[in-house]
Amino acid sequence: MQTQILKPDESSLSAAKKIIEEGGLVAFPTETVYGLGANAFDGEAVKKIYEVKGRPQDNPLIVHVHKDYDISRIVCDIPDYAKKLAEKYLPGPLTMVFKSKGTVSPVVSCGLDTVGIRVPSHPDAQKFLKTVDLPIAAPSANVSKHVSPVTAEHVYADLNGKIPLILDGGKCTGGIESTVLDCTGNIPCVLRSGLVTREMIAEVAGDCGVFIPKAGEKVRSPGMKYKHYSPNCRTMLFSFAERQKAFEEYKKQRGEGVDAYLMCDGDVAREFNPEFMLFLGNNEDEIAANLYDKLREGEKVATLIIAVAPEKQDGVMTGVMNRLSKACGG
Ligand code: AMP
Ligand code: MG
Secondary structure, eight states, X not given: OOOEEEOOSHHHHHHHHHHHHTTOOEEEOOSSSOEEEEETTOHHHHHHHHHHHTOOTTSOOEEEOOTTOOGGGTXXXXXXXXXXXXXXXXXXXXXXXXXXXXXXXXXXTTTOSEEEEEOOOOHHHHHHHHHHOSOEEEOBSSSTTBOOOOSHHHHHHHHTTTOSEEEOOOSOSSOSOOEEEEOSXXXXXXXXXXXXXXXXXXXXXSOOEEOOOOTTSOOSSGGGGSOOSBOSSEEEEEOGGGHHHHHHHHHHHHHTTOOEEEEEOHHHHHHXXXXXXXXXXXXXXXXXXXXXXXXXXXXXXXXXXXXXXXXXXXXXXXXXXXXXXXXXXX
């Protein structure tokens, strides 16, 4: 299969619509990462997503809709706090999990009785969703467990020959996947942290829990148990407090002829000024936006990425640290 990369315009969007209606897959940009979409009503189409990605069969997909889509066609029991959250944060990088009406294919949620709904804010995502006017099941458009894609080139590197079309909307500005929020309880509960932080949710909903799986307990967001976001090279992760140790390790590895790169933010970059660096940025938004791009750049140039965690750990950095420790913690 030939994989085309096209800018979203009238002709490419109508090609995308045709592919989706015929049960095929289209990769499209969002404000977080690129998604790999299929018609959520079509179980056979959704199965192709799992095949193409090599995704475990018990890791449910998020359903993407345009901002005027009536989600009561897909889900029910929408609590008042969720309506308030939608008012404030949608379209945007927040996925809300509700009770399913059973209209989307059971393949989407891997047999769970819930569905995650997302309304992306990226204008090209909205154009694509509006053109197809169908709920689109989509995970990140990468091979399972690899680093999520934030450019059309990243998607192409992973899925060339496996999908017909990538809509190219440039580099994603958000950089890490959406916050996944369980909205089936009396208060919302964060299942996966992201750019819409727990603090932002609590501000609107009054309260917000965070799901921390305990040993033996049923996993509520199955995706969280898998190794994820990993570059194809060796990695090490040091805390901010251990940054001196990280720099010593980097020098030692370099001394032994290893292509080691220090992955770090502005604080660490200024302190050590390493020659071989994967620079993440100076603030939390830059760091989130650059993380996956730098992991992908790193696997091309480095045989070893030595990552130093930023000092700040709350807010958006909660989500960044979750991804960084899965990518580099091992
Ligand atoms: P990805 O598509 O790779 O961004 O992963 C989607 C994430 O959302 C995974 O962590 C899933 O486990 C989670 N997810 C999707 N649907 C549901 C659902 N119905 N209930 C709980 N978590 C979900
Ligand atoms: Mg993913």
